Amino acid sequence: MSATREQLLARYGSLLSIYGPLLSEDGRQLMQLYYDEDLSLAEIAQTRDLSRQAVSGALQRQRRLLDRYESVLKLSEREAWMHKHISLLKSHLQMGQTTKALSLLDDIGRQLGEN
Numbered sequence: 001m002s003a004t005r006e007q008l009l010a011r012y013g014s015l016l017s018i019y020g021p022l023l024s025e026d027g028r029q030l031m032q033l034y035y036d037e038d039l040s041l042a043e044i045a046q047t048r049d050l051s052r053q054a055v056s057g058a059l060q061r062q063r064r065l066l067d068r069y070e071s072v073l074k075l076s077e078r079e080a081w082m083h084k085h086i087s088l089l090k091s092h093l094q095m096g097q098t099t100k101a102l103s104l105l106d107d108i109g110r111q112l113g114e115n
Contacts, residue, residue: 009035015066016076027062034059081111 003011013035020028026106033039033047042057070076085108092101 009038012063012066014076015070018079019066019069019073022069023062023065027058027065030055030058031062031066077110082108085111 016023016028016031016035020031023031030044030048033044034041039047039053041052043048045055048055049071051059085104089101089104089108092098092104
């Protein structure tokens with residue numbers, strides 16, 4: 001199943017916020033124009049004096065880099081895991097489920113590399 005445009009915008013916008021500093025200045029700017037400022041390929045091409053195809057190719061290369069960084073470092077995946085578990089922790093605490101909350105705290109500690 002292929003991702004929708006909105007899902008792709010969200011994914012690469014998130015990856016860009018995490019790994020953007022690892023991209024070249026030019027690559028990061030192109031990604032920001034497309035994903036953060038929602039400019040079209042044609043609009044970016046016009047502002048950069050490039051062809052639409054050149055912009056498309058450059059964005060594709062930057063997306064591959066972001067995907068590679070995430071496949072190795074998994075910072076986005078880890079962040080999503082932490083948000084989910086912190087939300088569960090809050091829920092257990094609000095319901096007075098101390099044992100479950102402590103178990104989740106142990107899981108979070110292990111994820112953070114604590115003993």
